Amino acid sequence: MRLPSILCLFLSAVSLFSQELPPIQNYAPSDYQAENQNWAISQSKDKLLYIANSKGLLEFNGAKWKLFPSPNETIMRSVKVVEDRIYTGCYMEFGYWIRNGFGQLEYTSLSKKIAEKLIQDEEFWGIFHMDSWILFQSLNRIYVYNTVDDSFHIIDSETNLFRMFKVGESIYFQKSDKGIFRIENGMPILAYDDGPAVKDEIINIFQRENDILLISRNNGLFSAHDGEIAKWESSLDSLSPKISTYSAIQLEDNSFALGTISNGVILLDENGQLIQHIDQIKGLRNNTVLSLMEDLDHNIWLGLDNGVSYLDLKSPIRVYYDNKGVVGSIYASIVKNDMLYLGTNQGLFYKPINSSKDFRLIKGTQGQVWSLKIIGETLFCCHHRGTFIVEEGNARRVANVEGTWKIGRVPGKPNLLLQGNYDGLYILEQIGDEWRLRNKIEGFENSSRFFEILGDKVFVNHEYKGIFSMEVDPDYIKASNVNIDTTFRGFNTGIAKYNGNLLYAYKKGVLKYDENSNTFIKDSILSNVFTENNYVSGKMILDERKGHLWIFTNDDIGIISQGKLANTPIIESIPLLEKMRGDIVGYENVTEFGDSGDYLIGSSSGYLIVDIEDVTEQEFEVNIDNVSKTNKENNTKTFVKKDAQGNFESHENNLEITFFAAEYNKYLNTNYQFQLQGIYDNWSNWSEESTATFENLPFGEYTFRVKAKIGDTISNNIATYSFKINRPWYLSNVFLALYVIGFVLGALLMHQAYRRHYHKKQRVLIEQNKKEMELARAQNEKEIVKIKNEQLQQEFKSKSNELAASTLSIIRKNELLSKVKEQLVSNVEDKESIKPIIRVIDKNLTQNDDWEMFKEAFNNADRKFLKKLKKAHPNLSPNDVRLCAYLRLNLSSKEIAPLLNISVRSVEIKRYRLRKKMELAHEDNLVDYILKL
Template sequence: MKIAVILFFVLLGSLHGQDVPPIRNFTPSDYGAENQNWSVTQGRDKLIYIANNKGLLVYNGSSWSLYPSPNKTIMRSVKAIGDRIYSGFYMDFGFWERDSYGVLRYTSLTRRLDIDMVPDEEFWTILEIDGYIIFQSLDRIYVYNPSDESVARIEARTSITKIFVVDAVLYFQRKGLGVFRVENGSEVLVSNHPVLLEDEVINIFLEPGGLLVLTSDSGFFRLRPEGLEAWEIPVNPMLKASRTYSAIQLRQGGFMVGTISKGGYHLDRRGNLVRQYDQLSGLGNNTVLALFEDRDANIWLGLDNGVSYINPESPFAKFDDKRGDVGSVYAARAHDGFLYLGTNQGLFYKSVGSTGEFALVEGTKGQVWSLDAIDDTLFCGHHTGTFVIEGSQALRIDADSGTWKVARLPGNPQWLIQGKYDGLSILEKEGRLWKVRNKIDGFEHSSRFVEVLDRTVFVNHEYKGIFKVATDPGFSKAVSVTVDTTLIGYDSGIIKYGGELLYAYSEGIFRYDPEGDRFVKDTTLKAVYGKEKNLSGRMHVDPTNNSLWLFGESSIYLVSPGNLLGNPKVQVIPLAEKERNGIVGYESLGVLPEPGNYLIGTRSGYMVIDLNRYAPKEFNIALASVRYEGRHLQSGSESLAEIAKAGEFTHRENNLDFSFFTGEYVPFRPPMYQYRLDGFYPDWSPWSENSQASFRNLPPGKYTFQVRARIGDQLSGNTASYPFVIAQPWYRTRLMWAIYALMLALAGWVIHTQYRNYYRKKQNRLLERNQRELDLARARNEREIVKLKNDQLRKDFRKKSNELAASTMSIIKKNEILNRVRKQIQDRFRDSGSIQPIIQIIDQSLGQDDDWELFKEAFNHSDREFLNKLKAAHPELSPNDIRLCAYLRLNLTSKEIAPLFNISPRSVEIKRYRLRKKMGLEHDENLVNYLLTL
């Protein structure tokens, strides 16, 4: 027993000197939930689902999401099966499914199937076997058939601690009764060994010849037909001392065991300890509640305080000196079976492949700058001088001043050149020992980077430039010293590679041109970095394969000799500076004995790169969600859009947020994303680790959001896209444009009409004014014409009147004369019968109407309307009455009228009287005045 305990502590101490694969830790503040995580699983979409005290955690490689427990209780179990994520809580179990918006929606099977549960029942394990889903509480096992929505129950006589599926068979442990399996729906006792009655079974694994049982306090046991026997492996004392809580069998055949107080133990298939993962080695917490191996062989650990995952198959491993015993590594070298680390605290060593601690080489305490293996000798450039290292011993061969570097001197294998704090010096080999031969006089500058071409020594000084030191044949003094100040750069460096001298700093790589005696930009290596600038000018040459190592900000570049055309081959190792935590300007590279393995120094240890494991693999990118927000919404209010179909948004919903993920979990090589918005931003954005893209105040139009990912230099196999349309506002739709066109046409027509009417009115007013002026002129002319006509008429009237008066008077006179003639004839020849014919002729002349007709014609010319008005007013008048009226209108007296009728004046008076009566005139109404008014 004492030997086992001693072995346990020896192993435990040695583990802390191991190189461990990358570990990524997440704290509760990272994922936004409670500290305890009870179960881990992975879905078809490669997302990680974790049962947390607060609910279901979802991790997509870039961001976390939390779905709180539907009943506000602790989620104890989770299992991804098909497109469903099954989970178990306090007094409830069910499944989650994604809707068209990418959001998980929960369905409670206990409520859906109306399952009567035991009080205070919690579901600790979910398994799948032959299409059935198994939910286990401490009191029952529920067997759910998704095809017909049925549930069968296995009641517990005693508490059921855990259930297991091994080779398609369901096993479970009843407390105090042993381990059982289910056959044909019935439970069959497998073993009731005392260990299995008292100790909790953590897991059961299948191995050739039987089962392998892991218990909480007693370690591993083999379950054979003949009984239970302990599996005697070195790790059992550790497991017993730390109490096991969880365990899984890895696909490679090994095991991962989680403990309550010592973290996790990685065992190989034979039970040998590969590594221990605890807080000292980088794990987030020492209590491992859940273990899960994902599709890419990452091991996820649900911890009592946080979540971690380990990438055992990673090409990277890391030694992190958390205790500060080793320090920052400035140089590394594998030599004669030992691995040496030159740090700011001294030179440390251990055997290659050992899991033990690094030890300090006696006498080397202090800053180590370089480790140069030349032939079979290892030289250490130290702050106090130069050492030759043999195993765990260090022999100081130069204590003059600090040494930056030791290098070969071409053409003389017995001499070496040293770059010192205060210049250059020569080492000479005498027998098997090296000693200082001389210092090169005439050059006293700090010589951190030294290279020799022919007899010229090139020294790079970061602040002064590149010195060219020509020496005498014995390298005892500097014959000439020149300095090229055209290239001065902080963290710059020079190195010989492929027979050429290279200079590098942040702006690129330059090659020395001997003919021009100057450094020119290297056209062959300029494509190495692309658009990335050198992080520093530190370069390393691997003599085993003649490769050149360069350090960029986002990657390390390995340049190998090219093909027949001479073009170099470049391998990009995506290891960013922030991940490798290197010492900028002092990057160190050590070649390890295993082919393809290299050591790179960091500020607190080192990293190991295994190029044999570095093989980029295909991966895809997917959209996680599309959220849109409108300016009219209150702050914080947002909505999700359906991912599977094209989006249609109103002009107010023009603020969009896109989330995306790759589902790849690669520590030290986080996914980088690049996106563009076709229709708005046609160019790809810069690469970024940000897995979200936001666009604000997008104008109406058609768009396609595209995003792709990169891990290292490997692009995603697809480009995720999301087409969408932001509609025009209602006042800019086609209908409204048609209405606008119609309104514009109508407005144009109205304006045209108004203008036309205006100008027409104006024209009409002008025409009216002109017409008025014309009419006025015409009226004046007409008045003049009328006046002239009236004057003429008056003249004609006077003439006619005169003619009428003359005619009337002529008739009167004629009649008077005839009457006198008749009277005289009658008086003189009263009795004579011979005058009777004359009297008849006179009477006949007096009685003819010719005079009247002549008078009427003249009267009509002077007063043509009177007779018509008279007839219209008094149609009953006789022609004689009308004749009398005409005479009266001429204002003739009865005496003047009498001759015209050939009657006496008395008879005329009688006619006038009769005429008045016919006209109905009053007694006092004047007949002549009446006739004059007609």
């Protein structure tokens, strides 16, 4: 008995592990900045989520999380959105939150009105709404609040109240050890008091057509009808280990979602059969599900013991998570005979499609698989170790040449296949029913990951070297005329043949080969698939059955098909971001998955199955969340009313506006675009940022506009907010008038100032001219004085010359007389006869007339000297003065002697006596002294 049970358990675990699951989005406490545990979830009519977290009330609008701390700083256990109120319950406290005019939630306590009636340590675990009543359930009581008259009615229990349930138009609750009660006219009425109603805890109760369904914590599902409870068989009973349920909801399609204590979430159909079992291994953040909620888009939110998870049940995408790394990164995929094959970096795996079985490795294919190709009825596997043929879970190597990238048909030769390898091109030949390696094409030795045959040429794209083109002989033995075009080359480029054309894709667009010019020309239509900014890979995949060409970009997946009425290609897109797809860049792969429009897209950790016919984005709206202003004077931030036109002072010109689109899709991110009319009229670039900040706005009137885009769908509306920034006080009307008056007065004052300035300048110029004239006059006078001085100097020179001539004449006359006298005395014997002559000569030699004439000439030449001399030495005799005059003329003693009619020796004696009178020192030169006077 144990072996079948163990085998059943193993098969169950394997089948659950290998399921394709709906997209799962996880939010950690670090994302929402609160505590781990999330006890209840509710949603408003505008799709905002509210979660009762251990730290308070969480709000999520799809763009940002907000936390509103619990009013008494205790764990928040329950939340329920009713119209515009968010009711919450926590320890010894319950009430509601309502949004004020500034867009912020404000709390109003209801429990304070009956604070004296509360029981010690009471916590409120459940909140329900019915008509005009709100019911708050603790473990001891139910408080019924009348929203019309603001009154309370209390339902007591002598034992613990496990849970409260809303079933149709009735309210049920369970008392410990007593059973399940129904409230009628405000009074509890016992409904069920046997089986799990007494022995187990009921998690939830659901209304069905003829009975009600009870979900118990430990014993599965039960049906209740006419007061009797019976076991309701479901897949939950066969799951092992035994499931302990903590939360449960019924979905709109009548299926069920059960949250467990340690086994994640279980999805059952309306008949109780297992749809999916999703736990932490398969993508949930945590295995303990404290709360569940189906949102307005019919997807499931899970409040976990550690975080929040979101199951996108209505998504056209299903996901296979290879969390254990069993399969590896998927490089190729294909479906043959209802069998799915995955070529990965770890080998070739397979399993039946739409099966819950796990993937199995085909023996002998361990290692890197590069591509898979069905040719005729044969499945070829291109592998790092060569080329394999795959048949019913077995692989047989037919080409023992290392590194087969790709394999393809040879046009017109059905018995030949061309394959690209690490070191060139090879030919496979079919002989009978067997394929074998025939030869390597001579003359080409380059790696041939991408190759295509067009006409009589073979093209090979080498990402680093360029595009090779070559001619091959009819038997595909030898390549000739090998040429390389290095114009276009680059990492992750690719070539493909589509609709009879050879295409080359690189970051700047898609090129088409023109056989006439033997060059690649840009295809303007196909190049619209991507831009240089969102280019990821040039790999193009041809869906031969439907004639689609797939191109992968950073923002989406482009699908190119031929138009039915025109030859113009039709380009459609699947808005799946590359970071969401998890592609192996350059090795993207896609495979048609059955006939329902599903396609399998391989990734680095599993694969996605996308229903391309169901990838339609629903309509949605964008909303402004909050508007806040910052006062730059004190740097304080204040929220303002977002529904009324803003009117701000000039110093309140720093604004922050947040916005959101309450849509939740893991694979379709929401992007926003905004403009601020009045200053920035151009729309911003699309961005995931949901906040716009404007600083130092000038005064004026503005209108902020924002729209959103999810995938390729634009929001139905453009959310707007208008505001005005007033002029600063110094630009008000009063001050503007004062400025005008001030300007006029200033202009007048300036005019007067200019007049005074120019008048002053004119006076300065006049004074300057006068000074210049006086200066010129002084210069003229100076010139006149100079001329006069020159004239005086000429006169002085002339007088000096006259004096010199006079002195020389006296000297010569005296010398002549002296010589005559000497001759007479010496030659004439009759002395008496010559005495008269001698007396005349002596008289002429001693007469004073010569001195007087000399003195007059000397005074004319050097008028001041004699005065200075007499003033300096008043004791000098006339002979001393005469000697000084001769010395002033710088005459030697020999020249002076005739003038004085004395000997040279006498002149020297006179000079000596003169020094004595002048009291000259021994070292002083007499002539120098006289010249300096």
